[in-house]
Amino acid sequence: MDARPTYDEKLLRILRESAAIFAAKGYHRASIRDISAATDVSLSGLYYYFRSKEELLFLIQDHCFGTLHHRLNEELEGSTDAVARLRIFVRNHLRFFLSNQAEMKVLSHEADVLTGEHRAAVQKRKRAYAAAAEAILTELGPPGGVKPRSATFALFGMMNWIYTWHRPDVDPDADRLAEQMTHLFLHGYRTPIAEGAEALPERSGGGRGDAPSIWRTD
Amino acid sequence: MDARPTYDEKLLRILRESAAIFAAKGYHRASIRDISAATDVSLSGLYYYFRSKEELLFLIQDHCFGTLHHRLNEELEGSTDAVARLRIFVRNHLRFFLSNQAEMKVLSHEADVLTGEHRAAVQKRKRAYAAAAEAILTELGPPGGVKPRSATFALFGMMNWIYTWHRPDVDPDADRLAEQMTHLFLHGYRTPIAEGAEALPERSGGGRGDAPSIWRTD
DNA sequence: TTCCCGATCGAACGCTCGTCCGGTTCTCCC
DNA sequence: GGGAGAACCGGACGAGCGTTCGATCGGGAA
Numbered sequence: 001m002d003a004r005p006t007y008d009e010k011l012l013r014i015l016r017e018s019a020a021i022f023a024a025k026g027y028h029r030a031s032i033r034d035i036s037a038a039t040d041v042s043l044s045g046l047y048y049y050f051r052s053k054e055e056l057l058f059l060i061q062d063h064c065f066g067t068l069h070h071r072l073n074e075e076l077e078g079s080t081d082a083v084a085r086l087r088i089f090v091r092n093h094l095r096f097f098l099s100n101q102a103e104m105k106v107l108s109h110e111a112d113v114l115t116g117e118h119r120a121a122v123q124k125r126k127r128a129y130a131a132a133a134e135a136i137l138t139e140l141g142p143p144g145g146v147k148p149r150s151a152t153f154a155l156f157g158m159m160n161w162i163y164t165w166h167r168p169d170v171d172p173d174a175d176r177l178a179e180q181m182t183h184l185f186l187h188g189y190r191t192p193i194a195e196g197a198e199a200l201p202e203r204s205g206g207g208r209g210d211a212p213s214i215w216r217t218d
Numbered sequence: 219m220d221a222r223p224t225y226d227e228k229l230l231r232i233l234r235e236s237a238a239i240f241a242a243k244g245y246h247r248a249s250i251r252d253i254s255a256a257t258d259v260s261l262s263g264l265y266y267y268f269r270s271k272e273e274l275l276f277l278i279q280d281h282c283f284g285t286l287h288h289r290l291n292e293e294l295e296g297s298t299d300a301v302a303r304l305r306i307f308v309r310n311h312l313r314f315f316l317s318n319q320a321e322m323k324v325l326s327h328e329a330d331v332l333t334g335e336h337r338a339a340v341q342k343r344k345r346a347y348a349a350a351a352e353a354i355l356t357e358l359g360p361p362g363g364v365k366p367r368s369a370t371f372a373l374f375g376m377m378n379w380i381y382t383w384h385r386p387d388v389d390p391d392a393d394r395l396a397e398q399m400t401h402l403f404l405h406g407y408r409t410p411i412a413e414g415a416e417a418l419p420e421r422s423g424g425g426r427g428d429a430p431s432i433w434r435t436d
Numbered sequence: 437t438t439c440c441c442g443a444t445c446g447a448a449c450g451c452t453c454g455t456c457c458g459g460t461t462c463t464c465c466c
Numbered sequence: 467g468g469g470a471g472a473a474c475c476g477g478a479c480g481a482g483c484g485t486t487c488g489a490t491c492g493g494g495a496a
Binding site for chain 4: 437438439440441442443444445446447448449450451452453454455456457458459460461462463464465466
């Protein structure tokens with residue numbers, strides 16, 4: 001066994017530690033000096049592995065998104081039933097979220113930090129992944145009243161919000177949560193909205209869908 | 219009409235402009251100098267209205283949460299039917315989110331920035347609001363298989379994720395979204411999970427609910 | 437042994453940040 | 467007019483930031 005780690009191994013280690021620090025303190029509040037301390041690599045030594053702090057964030061996000069999507073395709077392979085595919089999608093997403101909480105927090109929390117080409121590259125990955133999700137929903141057949149776009153994002157919201165509340169000692173594990181969220185989503189998505197029955201008498205404001213500004217002083 | 223604004227009016231204006239800047243750039247990246255420029259108040263003049271940048275964030279979050287919860291109670295008054303109350307809750311939440319997107323983004327995105335008493339005060343507000351939500355779910359009767367705690371957070375996830383995707387020119391307005399999300403949630407929440415039918419054959423890993431680390435190198 | 441080059445480091449640079457101090461202006465009341 | 471207190475400001479301070487530069491280390495090739 002070689003004691004010396006290779007270039008790639010050391011880079012991955014730096015990415016892993018950096019992700020943990022970004023997740024804990026947030027990208028902007030975390031300093032390269034924090035990362036230097038956590039990795040035992042000197043401040044300037046780190047710049048041998050990335051060109052800038054922003055590129056470091058990009059490397060983390062790109063690697064995570066790539067792996068997430070790649071594993072989804074692996075898991076989906078051979079499955080044709082639409083409902084089963086939805087279930088696999090949700091399970092894959094939640095497993096990753098709970099197994100790599102720090103990385104996934106960085107992915108969803110620091111989504112709009114990158115600029116230029118880095119931003120474009122990550123957004124491309126994100127769009128491809130979201131398209132895969134929307135395709136699975138489309139396979140389910142016509143929805144019962146909720147638009148596929150809203151429904152897709154509602155599902156993503158359910159799943160991505162997890163990092164703000166999940167406690168492993170109290171809450172269900174990834175597979176159980178996947179069952180529950182698939183169930184939660186599926187029934188609502190396919191059940192038609194009863195015509196008219198859902199209407200709610202207008203109350204305050206009157207302007208449809210508007211709420212007064214939160215800064216109102218009365 | 220008095221041309222000179224009162225102390226309170228000016229404070230609220232500062233809070234409003236600050237919220238917009240925090241939402242756009244993120245709390246840590248936004249500087250007091252940015253806020254000074256946006257409000258036309260000198261750098262040091264701002265400190266007449268708050269003791270520190272953190273207190274400024276606290277004032278925004280406290281005011282928003284307080285107003286949100288207060289209006290919920292107003293809207294709920296007189297309504298006794300459990301489903302109607304859920305619908306009112308979702309509608310109130312979404313109306314606020316879409317009418318005050320910047321403030322709500324600050325509320326959910328910069329949730330764990332505060333420390334000490336500020337943090338405690340906001341968390342108290344948040345817990346009270348979440349408890350109100352969970353109480354409404356409890357009124358719905360026993361769920362069909364999803365725990366109320368998970369279900370509550372799933373619902374919050376759906377709603378709070380909105381600021382990442384909603385485009386007013388494409389997507390439904392707050393009231394329609396409220397209808398759809400209530401519908402989505404309600405059917406899944408009350409429909410029992412068919413015993414055994416939801417199980418999915420294990421595939422990769424084998425470890426129940428685990429995914430291999432994203433940093434695996436093979 | 438000598439040389440080379442990828443890998444690593446200490447020390448600094450220029451900049452921006454949050455905050456504070458001392459003083460000035462404005463407004464109202466006597 | 468004069469005094470008091472609220473409202474406001476210019477300019478600076480020290481700290482921390484991302485990044486860079488020139489020098490050094492260490493192990494395989496010649």
